[in-house]
Amino acid sequence: MQSELLVLKDDEAFIPTDDRGNGLILQTHELQINGRALVCVNQYQAIRTAQKLGWDVMSSAEYNYTYSYAREHQEDERLRRYYESLTSKMKFARFNKTQVHNLNGNTPLVVNVSKVHDEFDLAMGYEKEIIPVSWLPKKDGYIQEFDERTGLPKSVGQTPVPELSNSYFYIDPKINTLAVIRNRGSGLDLNLDWTPANFNDVLGVSVAKKFTAERLEEKF
Numbered sequence: 001m002q003s004e005l006l007v008l009k010d011d012e013a014f015i016p017t018d019d020r021g022n023g024l025i026l027q028t029h030e031l032q033i034n035g036r037a038l039v040c041v042n043q044y045q046a047i048r049t050a051q052k053l054g055w056d057v058m059s060s061a062e063y064n065y066t067y068s069y070a071r072e073h074q075e076d077e078r079l080r081r082y083y084e085s086l087t088s089k090m091k092f093a094r095f096n097k098t099q100v101h102n103l104n105g106n107t108p109l110v111v112n113v114s115k116v117h118d119e120f121d122l123a124m125g126y127e128k129e130i131i132p133v134s135w136l137p138k139k140d141g142y143i144q145e146f147d148e149r150t151g152l153p154k155s156v157g158q159t160p161v162p163e164l165s166n167s168y169f170y171i172d173p174k175i176n177t178l179a180v181i182r183n184r185g186s187g188l189d190l191n192l193d194w195t196p197a198n199f200n201d202v203l204g205v206s207v208a209k210k211f212t213a214e215r216l217e218e219k220f
Contacts, residue, residue, distance in 0.1 A: 006211065013078035014211065015069050021213030024058075026066060028082040030092055030204035031055065039092055039204050043179040043196040044121035046095045046205045047113055055207035059112045060098040060151030060180045060190075062208065067188060085206075087165075090184045092204030098151065098180040099123075099196060100136065103173060108133045110150045121197060138173040142166065143190070152180070153190065164188065182206075 008014060008025065016023040030037040031050060038049060047057045058066070070083040097113045110133050115125035131150055141156030143164050153169045160166035165188045172178075172193030179196040181203065183189035 008078070013070070013076070013082045015066050015079070017065075023211050024062065024066060024208045025211050026058070026082065026208035027055070027206070028078060029085050030094065031207045037092060037204050040199055040201045041203075041205070042121060042199040043095050043097075043099075043113070044116045044123065045199070047097055048116040048118070050205060050207045051116070053207075055209050057095055057097040057113075057205060058208050060096045061149060062151070063094075063096055063182060063206070064146060064148070064151040064188070066208070086182075086188075092202055093184045093191065093200075094182045094204050094206045096151075096180040096182065100133065100152075100178040100180070100192060102176065103136075103138075103178060104176045106134075108136055110136075110152065123196075137169065138171060140170050141168070143169050143188070152192075 006014060011028050012025055013028050014023055014025055032038065038046070041049065050057050067083070067086055070079040073079045074083065099111050099113060101109045101111060110131040112127040113123045114127045116122065117124050133150060133152065135154055137153060137156045139156065141158060142160045143153040144155040144157050144161055145153065146164065147154045156169050167188035167190065170191045170193055175193060175195060177195060178192045179194050179198070181191040181194055183191050184202065
C-alpha cells in the first residue's frame, strides 16, 4: 500500500510494484520544460533530459504495467488522470527507454538504456538484463499477446483484441536498431520503425522514478 508519508505533487501519481510499499512515482502528463511539453527530441535526448531533472523514462514493460494498473484503479483521481493521458487525452506519442537491437540478425535483443552521455546522443550504459526476442513479430498487426518482461508483442493478427485495447503494432524490419514508441492514436499502440536518433515534434516524453519505502527520508 502507498505510504502515508509519501507526499505527491498535484501532477504525480503513485503505482505500487510490490506489497512492501515500493513503487513508481509518475507524472500524469508529458514531461514539461518551462510549462511546455518536451517534444522534438530523439530517444537519447529524452532520456538525458529526464535524468538531469531527476526522473527516468519508463521501459516498455513499465509502461504496460502502469497502464494496466491505472485502468483497473479509476477510483483514484490521480490514476484516472494518468490513464486518460495515455488514451483519450493523449497529445503526443511517447518514447520508452527500450531498444531492439540486431533485428536483422538471427537473434534480436531487447535492452533498456540506463545512461546517456551528458552532451552527445550516445548510450553510455544499458540495464543488466538483455532479453533475446526471436519471437518478436516482423510484420504489422493487432497485438494478440504481450510479453510481460519486455512489454512487446509475442504475436500479431488481423483481429483487434478488446482486452488489449485493440492495440496495434507497427514495425519496420529493415531497421537494425529501433526505439520503442507509444503512438498517440491509441493508448497502447506500438511503433518500432524509428531509430533512436529520430525526432519529431509530436513525440513527447512520459517519466517516472522509483520509490523505495526504506528511504522515506529522501525527498522527491
